[in-house]
Amino acid sequence: MQTVEVLIEVNNLKKYFRVGRNAFVKAVDDVSFNICKGETLGLVGESGCGKTTCGKTILGLYSTTDGEVIFDGVNIHALRPNEKTEFTKRAQIIFQDPYSSLNPRMTVGDIIGEGMDIHHLYKGKEREEKVFELLNTVGLNKEHVNRFPHEFSGGQRQRIGIARALAIEPDFIVCDEPISALDVSIQAQIVNLLMELQRSKDLTYLFIAHNLSMIKYISDRVGVMYLGNLVELTTSAELYDNPLHPYTRALLSAIPIPDPQEERRKQRITLHGEIPSSINPPPGCRFASRCQFAKEICTRAMPPLVEVDKEHFVACHLARQF
Amino acid sequence: MKNSKLLEIKNLHVSFTTYAGIVRAVRGVDLYLEEGETLAIVGESGCGKTVTVKSIMGLLPEEQAVISGEGAQINFHEHNLLAFDEDRMSAIRGMHISMIFQDPMTSLNPTMKIGDQIAESLIVHKGASGRLARQEALKMLRLVNIPNAEERIDQYPFQFSGGMRQRAMIAIALACDPEILIADEPTTALDVTIQAQIMELIKSLQRERNTGVILVTHDLGLVASMADRINVMYAGQIVERGTTDEIFYDPKHPYTFALLRSVPKLSDHKQEALYSLVGTPPDLIKPPVGCPFAPRCRFAMRICRDRPAEATHFGPSHSSYCWLHHPKANTSDVPETLLKEVV
Numbered sequence: 169m170q171t172v173e174v175l176i177e178v179n180n181l182k183k184y185f186r187v188g189r190n191a192f193v194k195a196v197d198d199v200s201f202n203i204c205k206g207e208t209l210g211l212v213g214e215s216g217c218g219k220t221t222c223g224k225t226i227l228g229l230y231s232t233t234d235g236e237v238i239f240d241g242v243n244i245h246a247l248r249p250n251e252k253t254e255f256t257k258r259a260q261i262i263f264q265d266p267y268s269s270l271n272p273r274m275t276v277g278d279i280i281g282e283g284m285d286i287h288h289l290y291k292g293k294e295r296e297e298k299v300f301e302l303l304n305t306v307g308l309n310k311e312h313v314n315r316f317p318h319e320f321s322g323g324q325r326q327r328i329g330i331a332r333a334l335a336i337e338p339d340f341i342v343c344d345e346p347i348s349a350l351d352v353s354i355q356a357q358i359v360n361l362l363m364e365l366q367r368s369k370d371l372t373y374l375f376i377a378h379n380l381s382m383i384k385y386i387s388d389r390v391g392v393m394y395l396g397n398l399v400e401l402t403t404s405a406e407l408y409d410n411p412l413h414p415y416t417r418a419l420l421s422a423i424p425i426p427d428p429q430e431e432r433r434k435q436r437i438t439l440h441g442e443i444p445s446s447i448n449p450p451p452g453c454r455f456a457s458r459c460q461f462a463k464e465i466c467t468r469a470m471p472p473l474v475e476v477d478k479e480h481f482v483a484c485h486l487a488r489q490f
Numbered sequence: 491m492k493n494s495k496l497l498e499i500k501n502l503h504v505s506f507t508t509y510a511g512i513v514r515a516v517r518g519v520d521l522y523l524e525e526g527e528t529l530a531i532v533g534e535s536g537c538g539k540t541v542t543v544k545s546i547m548g549l550l551p552e553e554q555a556v557i558s559g560e561g562a563q564i565n566f567h568e569h570n571l572l573a574f575d576e577d578r579m580s581a582i583r584g585m586h587i588s589m590i591f592q593d594p595m596t597s598l599n600p601t602m603k604i605g606d607q608i609a610e611s612l613i614v615h616k617g618a619s620g621r622l623a624r625q626e627a628l629k630m631l632r633l634v635n636i637p638n639a640e641e642r643i644d645q646y647p648f649q650f651s652g653g654m655r656q657r658a659m660i661a662i663a664l665a666c667d668p669e670i671l672i673a674d675e676p677t678t679a680l681d682v683t684i685q686a687q688i689m690e691l692i693k694s695l696q697r698e699r700n701t702g703v704i705l706v707t708h709d710l711g712l713v714a715s716m717a718d719r720i721n722v723m724y725a726g727q728i729v730e731r732g733t734t735d736e737i738f739y740d741p742k743h744p745y746t747f748a749l750l751r752s753v754p755k756l757s758d759h760k761q762e763a764l765y766s767l768v769g770t771p772p773d774l775i776k777p778p779v780g781c782p783f784a785p786r787c788r789f790a791m792r793i794c795r796d797r798p799a800e801a802t803h804f805g806p807s808h809s810s811y812c813w814l815h816h817p818k819a820n821t822s823d824v825p826e827t828l829l830k831e832v833v
């Protein structure tokens with residue numbers, strides 16, 4: 169394999185939210201991973217597992233409780249204001265909800281052009297042409313430039329969100345569930361667009377979603393999160409062929425497959441119990457309360473994320489023993 | 491057919507009056523449900539699937555919704571539900587036909603204890619005493635696998651997690667042992683591992699009680715594991731109907747075909763572009779004259795835009811509304827799967 173350049177290094181990232189005198193939501197608890205240049209890293213997990221918090225902390229939208237995020241050699245949480253502007257020019261985000269993430273009082277042209285104004289990239293005629301070009305890239309027309317967000321459908325709004333993220337030509341985009349609010353046939357349009365843009369503009373994505381089949385399709389590597397912890401991290405093919413963490417296995421088997429014969433054959437692993445609260449979680453493996461293999465050690469000590477195979481990391485005391 | 495038809499809808503039209511004009515949400519839907527089977531209604535948002543099932547329950551807002559259509563009928567046990575007044579409808583609702591809604595947070599009463607909400611329908615419909623209804627409610631909570639039911643029965647919805655709320659709603663819906671259960675996107679608000687639990691629960695309760703289930707969803711994966719028959723809806727009309735296997739392995743309508751191809755398969759390691767449809771569904775204030783899918787269909791012919799397609803039957807249970815199956819259609823570049831076995 170050729171040497172790949174690491175763009176983002178996340179080291180022991182922690183993000184706690186205080187919710188009471190002595191109560192903390194440990195949204196992200198000691199998560200470490202790398203994102204290489206030009207790759208798509210997928211992050212999956214159920215609601216409340218901390219995947220969105222993780223994405224927003226990496227962009228500096230949240231401060232860290234502990235740990236660091238190194239973007240191209242610099243810790244983004246220790247930047248001076250002018251350096252911060254420099255960083256925000258290189259990293260952007262596409263939000264989940266295309267209805268609430270666009271300012272209803274701004275025209276499409278202003279929404280897309282705002283980033284260019286902030287970073288003093290283009291002015292006047294050039295700015296206008298750039299906006300037209302972006303609209304064209306994401307499959308909208310230049311007639312749309314003076315319209316307001318409410319005049320568009322969900323899929324079109326998500327395209328506006330993508331155009332806004334692309335406007336300042338970033339290197340890195342966090343896609344925070346960009347398709348989960350959209351209909352099936354529109355999802356395919358947006359995913360195809362994102363993948364094509366990645367190829368043509370050499371972008372790096374952190375792709376956050378709870379839909380494992382879409383994540384597997386779009387990502388090079390996938391990280392599985394459960395209650396603030398990264399429990400498994402490997403290439404997307406390996407994750408599907410050879411999942412090692414019991415949670416990953418349950419997650420994979422819970423996904424209904426659009427194939428009736430396969431559905432009838434499949435032995436589904438049904439998890440029992442609810443997802444525990446992430447407020448002051450108990451010591452040990454977070455998944456232990458729902459895990460059918462849990463042993464005494466699992467409730468005592470938190471398993472570290474270890475590389476059990478080449479490029480295959482898993483956090484489980486009993487990996488490979490069942 | 492060996493089973494009896496529990497419910498039959500004929501030529502249902504539903505329109506809504508809005509400030510922008512009259513929205514023709516449902517335009518001529520026919521469907522039926524048999525005892526103990528699961529019928530899935532599949533389609534994207536705004537295609538009229540929720541409106542269809544809400545009209546069965548008589549839950550559409552009377553001020554705006556107009557149910558019309560020549561000879562429109564919703565037949566349940568020889569009775570036309572459309573002719574029922576509110577009192578007679580109330581006797582059906584919850585007793586014979588129940589519904590589970592998409593969002594368990596907004597469809598439970600936040601100021602009532604869970605146990606009272608389950609007991610309510612037993613008291614209203616079966617005339618049960620308060621004590622008996624409470625015992626029954628406790629039994630229902632256990633049936634839907636709520637842990638510590640004795641304690642949970644006196645709690646409020648906010649004390650329940652999303653999955654538990656949805657299970658409580660199933661308990662309410664099934665309390666009177668209805669013949670038909672309508673599940674409108676029952677797991678869209680839930681996580682996949684919880685979704686698997688809920689669907690498993692609905693399936694086992696259905697087997698036990700021989701309930702007919704109408705499942706409304708846009709999730710094709712869910713349909714594959716749950717449904718016996720599928721009706722695919724687009725822009726207020728049913729475009730294809732068939733058994734689950736017929737729809738998945740032998741789709742005949744280009745929309746069904748596109749819908750199936752636009753979701754990635756988990757077992758596929760290839761990174762080809764997904765089959766994607768251009769454009770968006772039509773505006774139902776001015777519904778198209780011809781086939782509603784024609785503007786997005788890559789095989790559309792002139793006739794598709796001018797005249798609504800007639801049904802082509804491929805077997806006793808499988809039919810599709812598409813001009814491509816007409817013997818005179820030019821089908822030179824249409825995929826094989828869409829065409830073979832035309833009768």
